[in-house]
Amino acid sequence: MFSKRGSHISLYVVLYGLTSCVSSNPVDRNLAYRSPFTDKPHLGYDTRYIHARHAKRQLELEIEDAGGFVDEHYPTWYGADFSNSPFVYDGGINFTHGVASGDPFDTSVLLWTRAAPDGTQLPDQSVPVCVSYGIWDNPELSGKPVNMGEAFTSYDVDFTLKVEATGLEPDSKYWYQFADCTNPKTISVVGATRTLASPDTPAEKVNGGKPLTFAVFSCSNFPFGFFNAYTFAALNTTSDIFVHLGDYIYEYANDVYGNGTSIGRILSDRELATISDYRTRMALYRTDTGLLTAHQNHPWITVWDDHEVADNTWKAGSADSNDTSLGCQYSPSETCFTDRKLNAVRVYHEWMPIRQVVADDKLRIWRNFEIGQLMDLTMLDTRQYDRDLTDDYWNTDFVNTVSSFPNRSIMGFEQENWFLGTLKNSSERKATWRVVGQQIVFSQLNETGVFDLDAWDGYRANRLRVLDFLYNNSIGNTVILSGDSHANWVSDLAIPNDTTTYNSSTGEGAIGVEFAGTAVSSPSPFGQFIAPGPADDISTEIVNLNPDLQWSEASYRGFFTLEVAVSNVTATFYAMRNLNTSNTDGFASAKFIVHSGQNRLARPVAGGSVLAGALRNGTHA
CATH class of the missing domain: 2.60.40.380 (Purple acid phosphatase-like, N-terminal)
Incomplete structure (x- = not known):
């Protein structure tokens, strides 16, 4: 059978x-x-x-x-x-x-x-x-x-x-x-x-010749609001497949990170640790009508981020629970990190429609889907699998000193070698596009002198190895999808700070693009409930500091769609206006096009105008 x-x-x-x-x-x-x-x-x-x-x-x-x-x-x-x-x-x-x-x-x-x-x-x-x-x-x-x-x-x-x-x-x-x-x-x-198209299906015949559309999500936090992005995507877009890049749940106790009392979305009073804890939290999240609707109407392809287990996880710990040679530093739930991790992973596989990968290979969920000759969808695990020490708040200065060390890996060298081989195999089999789903922002983000060391900026040599591989092997049409940051960032992919090879105005010299999406409900990194005006002022400053970055927006919660056609890829970002009730009050805030073979955002970027955020060399309609 x-x-x-x-x-x-x-x-x-x-x-x-x-x-x-x-x-x-x-x-x-x-x-x-x-x-x-x-x-x-x-x-x-x-x-x-x-x-x-x-x-x-x-x-x-x-x-x-x-x-x-x-x-x-x-x-x-x-x-x-x-x-x-x-x-x-x-x-x-x-x-x-x-x-x-x-x-x-x-x-x-x-x-x-x-x-x-x-x-x-x-x-x-x-x-x-x-x-x-x-x-x-x-x-x-x-x-x-x-x-x-x-x-x-x-x-x-x-x-x-x-x-x-x-x-x-x-x-x-x-x-x-x-x-x-x-x-x-x-x-x-x-x-x-x-189902998906068979690998040998000609690109122009995938999905009956129509573009294949993915709705892309990350960071759904129960007490911070209703998951209206899921409802909007399920009912108001023509998405074929839903992709979730992680933070499907959060492990925090009530009042630790968001109190949903005013809107009737209340968590338990303990941080998740036991298998019962994680099951109860999964069951609670699955009461959201938007999430139920989205699961009922579309197949999902998912990966986890950190909060499916604990905040800022790496291979041997998290922000408040770490395994060491001397024993365990206990979390508020009084459970060792490894125990928490195994409990969380077990529950994730119980509750999520995801296939098991190699069973005796730690926690491997990284995998690749060949969708006709139109594209490869490669899903990475930059959080749980074999990630080297990250910024867990108490060690920020130390992680900063080692962030450029060549022996650091954000995914473990086994996964890294597999990933590079997958990119090469995709190019050799003549897939038109390579779409990479992963958790954290890939491009360098100088946020007024501050860098997120828990993202790829904390693993600079690893990022450079990926970019060098793309350049040296002439692998084009690469699109990286990212979540985690609770903000929207759209960038050309290029060597950070290389203004000689890369031209920020024209996009010449780039090797691909990155679309990083905001959260379904988790609050903005610029401040919870920050209004569009003040958020756009901060975004403008950040765009001016980062040559690769073309658009930034951090006031609205939402998602984006990725429409994959033979000749181009189109990313449309959606903003939800109100998370205090269950509704579909949203709008398309920006649209970006990437033409096949150009390896950069089409100019003028976003057609020269967006409805939210800060656009380089563009206007705010």
Whole structure:
């Protein structure tokens, strides 16, 4: 039933699918059990044990029941009589957090839901919850499903369910739904998703010849406002795929970083540390109607940033919890960083429609999608994987002294070598565009003498290695996507401070572009609730200090779309006016075009005019 196929994934990375040998085990069909380390049961879930636990429960019930019970088959999408089947929970379920899909391949996609038992009485841990699913090629769900199946979930994975729908057609739209195996009348909402074009699809034929559009998000912070950017993107744009660059949740306790009491968005009173903490926070975020709508209507491709675990993470610590040779410096939650990290990663894989990458390779989620010959979408992890020491506030001066050291890496040298190889492979296979999704601002940002050492400015040699590789190998049409900073920054990609090779006015000498987006709701770095006028004054000063930077805007919260066509890429930035209620009150603040082969923003940048922010050599309409 399940397949390993997914040929659009780069040869440099293998994403796990389920093999036919486990398809008979409905526990293994639920990919949430297989994370975060598929073949390391002591770090994840031993599905053989869980399956045996369910079987033991069934055997005990058979012995107790004089009439006996024979399990002839697992339930089908169309239902079965489970009146005499006590080994499957039949007390009713609720699909409490909608549906979601993600990590589409050319012939498969992941489908997600949460099937929470009804009422306050949870089933015995030995009793699994059975959920069936089907996927159709029409929104009415008429006719036979293209793919269907059943899978188990349980308290072990917070009753989440993540399955792979296979046998799909490339570059096609689909609709899916979940149901309670024991009561097929209990169904989830209908979700919409799609597959990607096969790698060998000619660029001009991808997406039926229409531009492929991505909605790009980062930094959604619950107490700071409603997630209206998700709603706006889902309902008011023609986006095909949603890309999230991280900070999907925040780990802070209430009042530590934002108090949402006035708008009814209140957090727990402890910083996240345990697996229960992270699950509760994920569940809370998934109550936002905008987020539910966005997941229901589009497939997502995601990476984490730091706050999915803790603030300013690196490979051995964070701002308030670090593992050292002498032991652990405890966080306010009294949990070591490594423990927090493993808990957070496990919950992330339970709740997000993301595929597991190489299971015995630390925390690897970096991966590459080959979307026809139109583009490669490369997703990096510049936070959790193998990042060297970052600015954790107490060590700012030290990190500044080592920020240019050549042995520092923001992603670990294994990932860095993979990334450069992926760029080269993309160029050699003649993909038109290379789009790189990653967390933090890549270009140098001199903010009136201050540099963000937690971004690429704290890893200058690593940044230079990437730029040199692009220049030396003549790899063009590269677009870097960034989040994290809670502000909008649009730049040509060039060697920092190189005004000889790079011409800031014309863009000549650049090797690509960067689109860095603002936050869904997290506050501006220029000050929470800062008005457009004062924010634009600061942006103007920063634009004047940075030759590569062409536009800066930091008052509005929002997102941007990236429309990828053969001849050009267009980025449109959207601003939300009001986060105090759930609404779609927003507008397009700026639009930028990159023509194929030019490796720079088209001039005049943004057509010479924007509706918000500071534009170099442009006007504010």
